[in-house]
Amino acid sequence: MxxxxxxxxxxxxxxxxxxxxxxxxxxxxxxxxxxxxxxxxxxxxxxxxxxxxxxxxxxxxxxFMPRFEIDVDPCDHLTADAIGKPGQRVFYLQAYQEQRTITVIIEKAQLNSLAIGIEQFLAQINEQNPNLTEASGDYVEDVMRINPPVDPLFRVGEIGLGYDKDRDLVVLFVKEILTEEDDPETGAVIRFWATRTQVRMLARWGVEVVSRGRPICPQCGQPMEPEGHFCPKKNGHLH
Structure with a gap:
């Protein structure tokens, strides 16, 4: 050389x-x-x-390091909710730990996919660990409602699930969405460590939150606005 x-x-x-x-x-x-x-x-x-x-x-x-990494370990409470009128709702994922509140913004589709993914993930855990007790998904709506301060740290781009067998805790990790100009390794990361019961309650409540949006048109499958819906299957007629 x-x-x-x-x-x-x-x-x-x-x-x-x-x-x-x-x-x-x-x-x-x-x-x-x-x-x-x-x-x-x-x-x-x-x-x-x-x-x-x-x-x-x-x-x-x-x-090239993440802007920040946060471990909420363990979560005292884990929930999701939406704020706003149907069609204009903003969805949030939130966790509490002692005096700390951590909130991020997620999309409606992300919450729906997360709820489905959690149920599938818990089923796999039970299959691989037959001695575990079944996690309950029963929740109280008033408890699952998001609480102030609603001060999101970032908008979520990636979501994943993991399981710590020794601690019997599920880790829900979210990563910040970035622009095309940003390096993918610099996105902020939060890991929520929760019990299987906590994440199952999140999944069951999340399905309910998603379902409370605009009703779906049975003809075209698109959301219907309260003031009326111009359905392409009906040649754009309002109904």
Whole structure:
């Protein structure tokens, strides 16, 4: 390997060389910085690698870390709810732990899918652990209602489920939705650790919350507005 690069004119060659020492993700985001170092240090590759390694370790690596990670472990309470009129509702997922309230925004379809996924996931857990008692899904509506402060930390993009057999706890993890310009590794993450009963209550209540929206037109399958519905199956006639 050449130990030096003569000038800034060879910056592209230097960048290709340095890229082999670091992940492509961090390298691509740092090409400008490397070009600057190539000019500043006259192309001395050893100095450049050493300097870049220090910079990457102390500064760049932070860029690719999540904005924040929160573990609500364990949840004292876990619920979901919607606020607003049918057709304009905003859906939330919320957990309490002692004096802390954690709230995020989810989509109606996400809540519906989560409810279905929880039931399937719990069925798998019971199948693999036949000695476990069945989790109850009975809930009290007033208890499951979302409580203030409704101050969401972010809008959810990804949802997943896991199970800690030793603790008999389900972990519901959500990740922040990002724009196309954002690095996917920087999305904030929250993990809600809850009992099987808590997540089953969430699932059963979630189905109820979703069903309280606009009624579905039996003809076209689209939501019907309170003031009337222009159904394409009826040639757009209001009914």
């Amino acid at each position: 050449n130990s030096s690069v003569r000038s800034g004119r060879d910056a592209s060659a230097l960048l290709r060389l340095v890229s082999s020492h670091f992940s492509s993700e961090s390298f691509n985001s740092s090409s400008f910085f490397l070009s600057y170092m190539a000019l500043s240090f006259g192309g001395d590759i050893e100095i450049i690698l050493s300097t870049f390694h220090f910079w990457y370790t102390h500064f760049l690596k932070v860029i």
